[in-house]
Amino acid sequence: MSSPLRTYEPRDRGALYEVCLRTGDSGADATGSFTQPALLGEVYVGPYLALEPELALVLDDGAGVGGYTLGALDTRAFEERCEREWWPPLRERHPLGAYPRGSADAAVVELIHRPARAPEVVVAGHPSHLHIDLLPRWQGGGWGRRLIEGLLDRLAAAGSPGVHLGVGVRNPRAVGFYRHLGFTELLAVGDTLFLGRSTHT
Numbered sequence: 689m690s691s692p693l694r695t696y697e698p699r700d701r702g703a704l705y706e707v708c709l710r711t712g713d714s715g716a717d718a719t720g721s722f723t724q725p726a727l728l729g730e731v732y733v734g735p736y737l738a739l740e741p742e743l744a745l746v747l748d749d750g751a752g753v754g755g756y757t758l759g760a761l762d763t764r765a766f767e768e769r770c771e772r773e774w775w776p777p778l779r780e781r782h783p784l785g786a787y788p789r790g791s792a793d794a795a796v797v798e799l800i801h802r803p804a805r806a807p808e809v810v811v812a813g814h815p816s817h818l819h820i821d822l823l824p825r826w827q828g829g830g831w832g833r834r835l836i837e838g839l840l841d842r843l844a845a846a847g848s849p850g851v852h853l854g855v856g857v858r859n860p861r862a863v864g865f866y867r868h869l870g871f872t873e874l875l876a877v878g879d880t881l882f883l884g885r886s887t888h889t
């Protein structure tokens with residue numbers, strides 16, 4: 689069988705939004721929490737596919753795309769492009785206050801209107817960042833490692849010295865995975881741990 693790991697293609701977009709939602713509750717399925725199933729993907733998947741598709745890797749065994757890693761080479765430049773190109777139409781479509789206060793939808797809309805900016809101390813030595821999500825049937829088989837290594841190779845080839853990510857402290861499995869792969873703690877802010885490592889494998 690040929691490798692299921694390949695570069696993203698535009699036809700994968702819907703499947704990636706679905707994977708994001710089905711792993712969006714600290715690694716567990718967040719489907720039941722949202723009335724708008726695409727909202728989470730609009731924040732954590734869409735801008736990467738639109739702005740840095742060459743850094744998007746997917747797992748596809750013919751039964752559908754079941755995992756991905758997404759990257760941004762230069763986090764500050766990415767944040768600025770999102771501000772110009774990605775957030776404005778989403779803000780029009782999802783105004784603040786459109787969903788009940790305290791709902792999952794409202795929390796994501798808040799992020800669309802006030803996107804998180806990576807802390808300076810995190811970006812300084814680790815200018816790139818990544819996201820990774822695999823559906824349960826892909827987990828625990830080495831595919832997370834292969835995706836991360838594939839992305840690190842691309843980031844290194846593009847000249848990035850280091851990559852960071854944010855992970856919730858309520859997702860100890862993911863924290864253990866990243867630490868095992870050589871990521872170390874850069875900063876803790878509230879419930880979020882920022883971890884980073886060199887792009888050189």
Ligand SMILES: CC(C)(COP(=O)(O)OP(=O)(O)OC[C@H]1O[C@@H](n2cnc3c(N)ncnc32)[C@H](O)[C@@H]1OP(=O)(O)O)[C@@H](O)C(=O)NCCC(=O)NCCS
Binds near residue numbers: 715821
């Ligand atoms: C977290 C996640 C990306 C890990 O991917 P995975 O495919 O399950 O992990 P792998 O099988 O590739 O594991 C790679 C290595 O890490 C190790 N590892 C995995 N989880 C670990 C943990 N919690 N603690 C210590 N080591 C761990 C594995 O033993 C393996 O070691 P080896 O390669 O040296 O033999 C995946 O489980 C996932 O997508 N979970 C749901 C979504 C999620 O939480 N995403 C992260 C949001 S920040």
